[in-house]
Amino acid sequence: MTPIPRFLDGLPLAQAAWCYADEMHRGQSRRFDGAPFMTHPAEVAHLLREVGSPQRLVAAGLLHDTVERTEVTSRDLLQRFGRDVAELVGAVTEDPRLGSYRERKSALRRRATGSGEEAAILFAADKVSKVRQYRAQVAQAGEVQELPRPRRLHHYRQSLRRLERTIPGHPLVVRLEADLAGLGPVRAAATTGAVAG
Secondary structure, three states: OOOOOHHHOOOHHHHHHHHHHHHHOOOOEOOOOOOEOOHHHHHHHHHHHHOOOOHHHHHHHHHOOHHHHOOOOHHHHHHHHOHHHHHHHHHOOOOOOOOOHHHHHHHHHHHHHOOOHHHHHHHHHHHHHHHHHHHHHHHHHOOOOOOOOHHHHHHHHHHHHHHHHHOOOOHHHHHHHHHHHOHHHHHHHHHHOOOOO
């Protein structure tokens, strides 16, 4: 088992969530850099902890990808972690029954931002972490003419628009806006063929 991060000290529910998520995601890695998959849930939980989120929300941050990426079900989370955590994870889980990428992401944005303030905060933390990964991919791409997976960038920008209406001024929304704004010059350089400085 990967050691429990220090930022979870004093949060027994979140520590239990770490152990469970770490076990369920064991052997998985991020596609773009090969880092252990838990790097992402850990970053999401850390962002939530930094802004003073309650323990159930930090726990949900650690568990938020388990239903999408492992054999874990919503019922499993309900039994192990209670209704609050299970519902938060459900609010940010894609519906695989929807056909296209566009439909899935649109439905996800609506559900995540329409399921209460805490679900929106969890969604914002996830998007901050994802945009950081995206920025790293852009940096890796260097002089490549096209942005990696441009439809993802569109999804992140649409997510920001919904979050700005749902939890305006929240520190994670402000951070997401700044991180996405930082992609502007990179996008221009990538599409014009200029070398990003």
